[in-house]
Amino acid sequence: MTIDLDPQLDLQSIRIVRAIAESGSITGAARLLGYSQPAVSQHLQRTESRLSLPLVTRVGRSVKLTEAGQVLARHAIAITSALDAATGDLADLAGLRTGTVRLAAFPTASSTIVPRLLASMAEAHPGIQLSYVEAQPPEAVALLREGGIDLAVTFSYPGDRTDPHRDSANGLNTETLFTEEMVVVLPATHPLANEEVVDVAGLAGERWIAGCPRCRGHLLAVCEVAGFDPTITFETDNASAVLNMVASNLGVAMLPRLALATATLPVGAVIRPHTPQSIRSIHLLAGAGTRRVPSVAATVSLLHKLDGGDWGLVAP
Amino acid sequence: MTIDLDPQLDLQSIRIVRAIAESGSITGAARLLGYSQPAVSQHLQRTESRLSLPLVTRVGRSVKLTEAGQVLARHAIAITSALDAATGDLADLAGLRTGTVRLAAFPTASSTIVPRLLASMAEAHPGIQLSYVEAQPPEAVALLREGGIDLAVTFSYPGDRTDPHRDSANGLNTETLFTEEMVVVLPATHPLANEEVVDVAGLAGERWIAGCPRCRGHLLAVCEVAGFDPTITFETDNASAVLNMVASNLGVAMLPRLALATATLPVGAVIRPHTPQSIRSIHLLAGAGTRRVPSVAATVSLLHKLDGGDWGLVAP
DNA sequence: GATGGTCATAGCCTGATGTTATGGGTTCTA
DNA sequence: TAGAACCCATAACATCAGGCTATGACCATC
Numbered sequence: 001m002t003i004d005l006d007p008q009l010d011l012q013s014i015r016i017v018r019a020i021a022e023s024g025s026i027t028g029a030a031r032l033l034g035y036s037q038p039a040v041s042q043h044l045q046r047t048e049s050r051l052s053l054p055l056v057t058r059v060g061r062s063v064k065l066t067e068a069g070q071v072l073a074r075h076a077i078a079i080t081s082a083l084d085a086a087t088g089d090l091a092d093l094a095g096l097r098t099g100t101v102r103l104a105a106f107p108t109a110s111s112t113i114v115p116r117l118l119a120s121m122a123e124a125h126p127g128i129q130l131s132y133v134e135a136q137p138p139e140a141v142a143l144l145r146e147g148g149i150d151l152a153v154t155f156s157y158p159g160d161r162t163d164p165h166r167d168s169a170n171g172l173n174t175e176t177l178f179t180e181e182m183v184v185v186l187p188a189t190h191p192l193a194n195e196e197v198v199d200v201a202g203l204a205g206e207r208w209i210a211g212c213p214r215c216r217g218h219l220l221a222v223c224e225v226a227g228f229d230p231t232i233t234f235e236t237d238n239a240s241a242v243l244n245m246v247a248s249n250l251g252v253a254m255l256p257r258l259a260l261a262t263a264t265l266p267v268g269a270v271i272r273p274h275t276p277q278s279i280r281s282i283h284l285l286a287g288a289g290t291r292r293v294p295s296v297a298a299t300v301s302l303l304h305k306l307d308g309g310d311w312g313l314v315a316p
Numbered sequence: 317m318t319i320d321l322d323p324q325l326d327l328q329s330i331r332i333v334r335a336i337a338e339s340g341s342i343t344g345a346a347r348l349l350g351y352s353q354p355a356v357s358q359h360l361q362r363t364e365s366r367l368s369l370p371l372v373t374r375v376g377r378s379v380k381l382t383e384a385g386q387v388l389a390r391h392a393i394a395i396t397s398a399l400d401a402a403t404g405d406l407a408d409l410a411g412l413r414t415g416t417v418r419l420a421a422f423p424t425a426s427s428t429i430v431p432r433l434l435a436s437m438a439e440a441h442p443g444i445q446l447s448y449v450e451a452q453p454p455e456a457v458a459l460l461r462e463g464g465i466d467l468a469v470t471f472s473y474p475g476d477r478t479d480p481h482r483d484s485a486n487g488l489n490t491e492t493l494f495t496e497e498m499v500v501v502l503p504a505t506h507p508l509a510n511e512e513v514v515d516v517a518g519l520a521g522e523r524w525i526a527g528c529p530r531c532r533g534h535l536l537a538v539c540e541v542a543g544f545d546p547t548i549t550f551e552t553d554n555a556s557a558v559l560n561m562v563a564s565n566l567g568v569a570m571l572p573r574l575a576l577a578t579a580t581l582p583v584g585a586v587i588r589p590h591t592p593q594s595i596r597s598i599h600l601l602a603g604a605g606t607r608r609v610p611s612v613a614a615t616v617s618l619l620h621k622l623d624g625g626d627w628g629l630v631a632p
Numbered sequence: 633g634a635t636g637g638t639c640a641t642a643g644c645c646t647g648a649t650g651t652t653a654t655g656g657g658t659t660c661t662a
Numbered sequence: 663t664a665g666a667a668c669c670c671a672t673a674a675c676a677t678c679a680g681g682c683t684a685t686g687a688c689c690a691t692c
Binding site: 060061 | 668669670671672673
C-alpha cells in the first residue's frame, strides 16, 4: 500500500483559506496568522496554481472566496479541529495530565518499593496510569528490550553476570537506586546467634536454604571467599518460608534486608550482619530514549525521591 | 481573534507517523512515502524535538511508536481523511462533477439564449448547477463587480456608453458573442411596407414605440443620423406588446432580431431591414479571474458553441 | 563471525516560503 | 475631482526547512 501524498494541499493553505473566510481579506488573514500581506498573497497564488483552481476572486479592492474557496474553508474547520484535537492530546501527554508507564520489578519489590511508588504517583500525577508486572531481572531486561515495558527495577550482586552496569544492559539507560546489606538468618539456638556480626566462615558446616538462582549464585560466591562450599538443602524464593524454615532449625540462610521488610520474623530465628560484608544493588533500567517521555521521567523522578531507609535501603 | 498556528505539527509529521504505524519501521515508512530513509529519520527527530516528546523508541533493530506516537497515529487517520475529503471535493469541482455557475442576462435572452444554454449544460455537465437572474446590462455589470454572479450576458449598441469594450467593463473579462441586425416594424398598411429595405429617413413623421431606455437611446442615435428627431408615443420593453401596437397602427418601432424570436408576428405588422443598417452586439462578461474556474469555463465554452442562427444571431 | 537489514550522522544543495519595498486599483471624502 | 486610505500584486532578496547521497554503528540471523 502507498499513502497518498496529495502534495497540493498543505496545512498552510488551509489555514490561509480559513483565515480569509473569517477576515474577508488577504490583509486581514495575514494579520490573523501573523504573516505579512505579501506572504499570504503569494502563498495563495501558489496554492491556486497547484490546484489549478481559483480560490478567491478580487472584487473591488477586496477579495472574496470562490466556490472552491468556500468548500475548502468548510473543510478547513474540520481539518484544523482534528489537528487541534491531536495537539491537545499531545499537550496532555507532555503535561503529565495523562499517559501510561509500564513497570516491571523483581518479586520482593512488589510488596515494598512498588506499592510505595504507586502511592506517590497517585498523589503527584493522578492522571498517569502505572501498569506493573513482576519479573526477575533477566526477564525484565528482555521485556525492556522488546518494548514491552518502559522501566525495570532490578537487582544485582557485585560481580554478577547480569549486573546492569556490565554488558547485559548495553544500550539501556541504567542507574543504581539503592544498595542494601545482605544478612544471615540463624536459628536462635545457633551457637553464633549471640554474635554481633557473624563470620560466614563459621557457618561452613551448616545446611543452607537458598533463594532464587541468582541469590544462590551470590551465596556460593560469598562462601567461596570464606573458603568453603555450602551444602544447600532447600531452595525457595519466599522469604517468609525461609525464615520459618530457619526458625524450625532446618538450616541457615542469607537474605537481603529488603526481603525482611514485609515478613514478620518468627520466634526462633535471628538476623545478623555477617563478615565479610556483602551487598545487593537495586537498579533502575529504562529503554534508550524512554526517559525523555514525560510520564516516564516523572516516574523516574519519584523513584529517586523514594525513601527506603525503613527497609534498610541506602543511597548507592 | 487569532488562529492558532501550532507551528509544531505539520502534515509531513503526521503522514510520517501514520506511515510508521502502518509499516512498523522508518525504512518502511520512507518507502511508503517515497522518501529516502534519512529524510524520514531526520524529519522525525525534528518533530520530536519540536514537540519535546519522543514519538518512537528504538527497539532492537527496528522502531516502535511510543504512547505519544500512537496517539498521533490515531489522530493522523482522522486528519488525513478530512484532508482527503477536502481534496475530493476540490477534485469534483475541478472535474466539473459539481459546481455552481451564477448567470445574469438581459430579458430577451431569458427566453432564447438562456434556455438553450440550460439545456446543453444539463446534457454536457449534469453536475453543474446553473443559477440565473434576469438583469439589464448595467445591473448585470454591477452584480459582476460585487461578486454576486459569475457571468453576465449583456448587449450594447455601437457607441454606447455601456459598451463593455469601453471603460464600463474595466477589469472585467469581456468578449462579443454575437451581433444581430436591428429591424423596423411597420403596420402592413404602411406605405413603405412593401419595400425590401426601409429607409429610416422615410419614417421621420411617424409615431414611434420605444423599448428599454438604452434601446431608446439607440433609436435616437439612428434617427439623428437620418436627420430627424423621432416622436415617441409609447415605451415598453415587451416585444409582443410592441408588435401588437404596430399591428393596431399605433406607430412604428425598431427592434433587434432576437426580440422577434419568441413573439409571433401578428397579422397587420411586417418586419423590414432598414438603411442605414444598424446592429446590436451581445456580449459575455466574466469577473477577472472567474474564467479559470472550471465550471465557469465550461459554461463559457458552451455559450461559444451555442447556435443562434435561427434567431438571426451571427458570429461577431 | 559474516551478512543483511535498520537507524543515525555528516555534508551538501535546492527550493519553498518568508521578508521589505514598491506600484496599481478602488473607495471614500473634502 | 483630487487626495487619502486601503488593499492586492509584484519584485528582489534572504533564509532555512527539508530533501539527497554516502557512510558508520548496531542488531539479528545464519
